[in-house]
Amino acid sequence: MNGRSPIMQDGLVLSLDQVLARQSFKWRQYSPGVLAACVADMDLGTAPAVRTALAQLLQRVDLTYPLRDGRKADRAVARAFAARMHRLYGWAAEADQALVLPDLVQATFAAVMAFSDPGDGVVVQVPHYAPFREAVEGTGRRLVPLAMRAGADGHYFDFEALERAVDARTRVLILCNPHNPTGRVAIRAELEAVLAFAERHALVVVSDEIHADLVYPGARHLPFASLSAAAAARTVTLNSATKSFNIAGLRCAVAHFGTAALQARFHARVPARLTGAVNNLGIDATVAAWNDGQPWLDAALAHLLAMRDHLAETLRRELPAIRFHVPQGTYLLWMDCAALELGRPAAEFFLQHARVALSPGEVFDAGAPHCARLNFATSRPILDDILERMIAAVRAHQRRPVHA
């Protein structure tokens, strides 16, 4: 496993044959011949440091109950998280206040259940990652929408509309920053406005920062809890190496509590053992990624930046009716296809006529079937094929006979 293998070369980006060899949700949920630009993982490998860590565990057949540095193995993830937050953002996150658990959707459910009761309100950005809605409505809470309005150069919070909706039983605000699906990275002033709002309404902030590593030049990620001690005291920060290092299947994530008091409030309702132990491959992969994966991540980001810019240029030139903001973070493009007048949901149109699978806009916002999310974390040849298919499908649609 160290170095080259017959299937997986050391190149950063995978060929179509290589991604099709994966038993991945992204590439195998559609019929053959469909190009997948949906599920948020990358048509890339992962960092050599991660592959080496995994290979070493298999080499030793080291798959029994793990210990790392004389402590429970999950603590190695907590320490690596705290060290990384300090290194990247100057944020003195406490390792002892980090719960290590298998996944962040789980963490969102757990936080909603810990910090609110059935019937309470939970603020969620719209559009939003679909499982946030499940975490709210599936647990009997009410979704209080925080609209992301498309402004001149990105999507902004619409607090005025929110102030009219929030009530005394609103308890939690789920913040996703960098934002999926719009790719917006909030600036400090916006986060401070979120904090002031959260303080005014005594909300716990669940800050999903899983895309924090995936921010392009010109923008900068700020952990919400790093704003101030007051912010930390009401913030659960969710993070994971699985998104930026492309190891979603390894299931290892962190829920960090800004204070021991907030952690104790959480555990009074959700015992630590209820969320389950993390597997030792996920643990070692995460530690390797966070401590030794930066060279690979830098190369991946350079590639993603090139794909983002190529995608934006091509859409502007060839499909100018599609409206979008160039994402400041994430490898996701949120496209408004209303002006194409497709006559059906955008993702449905592109799946049927372009054989390109996008994530349907209505999954992120019931009112946005005219929108779709495009995952551009792929190779230039695959991205070009996706674009050619989309362009051809739109042109054919525009040439169609109109029955008046």
Add this chain to the structure above:
Amino acid sequence: MNGRSPIMQDGLVLSLDQVLARQSFKWRQYSPGVLAACVADMDLGTAPAVRTALAQLLQRVDLTYPLRDGRKADRAVARAFAARMHRLYGWAAEADQALVLPDLVQATFAAVMAFSDPGDGVVVQVPHYAPFREAVEGTGRRLVPLAMRAGADGHYFDFEALERAVDARTRVLILCNPHNPTGRVAIRAELEAVLAFAERHALVVVSDEIHADLVYPGARHLPFASLSAAAAARTVTLNSATKSFNIAGLRCAVAHFGTAALQARFHARVPARLTGAVNNLGIDATVAAWNDGQPWLDAALAHLLAMRDHLAETLRRELPAIRFHVPQGTYLLWMDCAALELGRPAAEFFLQHARVALSPGEVFDAGAPHCARLNFATSRPILDDILERMIAAVRAHQRRPVHA
């Protein structure tokens, strides 16, 4: 990874150097030179089918969101579980009623929280696996003890004592069969008595059957839910390949609900996404183990049987004051060392004077510091070294000057 590797040969049993190379909780929690016979994993590798499955995932760098056979990947584990139950026990377990989750302690917490309220009683065998107590007392429930009495040839349920303790607020019975730590495998008549008791008191039975694969000739495992439709209707069966295939670090387990109604009752309190997704390595390893791992498991069981018998013979001959029943299942021996008059907890004595780490009896039963659990899933040389050290320590203790 296929076939030989420089560190890990294809032999069934590991050398001391090989187990020490693992970053395992079992071998690394004590100071160097201590022989570990505590934490319940094995000084063995795992099945070639499991290693091949893992190697293939790494070879393809197939670590993104997984799909298996066109469905969510965890369903492959549910199907393999149902097929195995049918093949081994003729039990028609429904795959759709199996929740796949990272670990069984987690599942125990979840079941206790789903089927009882704070203040309610939960029946737990004594002695018992320590996390059962945490799942009861750590969630504000009351532990109702079901004593396992040492009889002529094993440990039996003491229902008479239990009937005096159980009350109207007792809601759940946690059954561990095969039993950790005594190694007892319950016969049908005993399980039927448990069922009658559960019916009389309207208890949900949480049946931890993680040691089901580890049963020796002369005994036979029966899944509790397979007793009858009435048993299934009140039973959550917990199982996993991690114990018998020695892959505890991979974190993949099943909680099977005997009816859809019981499953719905569970999920009304514990949403499926709260317990978290299972990693794709754990999924593929479990499916490989359950579908293709039997030859390795047979070889492992033959080795464990030889170690069990050697251990029992040696103790009877050399340390006849230690009382024990030969375990019918598990690779664990529950020893009563009271007659040795050690003057301190048995595990403490053997750690200090034999440099052998046993699991302390008081962890399983606060009233049993004179007991200890010995894990015999190791090589003959390591087991002999453990026995020699224990024998020498006891003899030195017996030769000590007695200050009257």
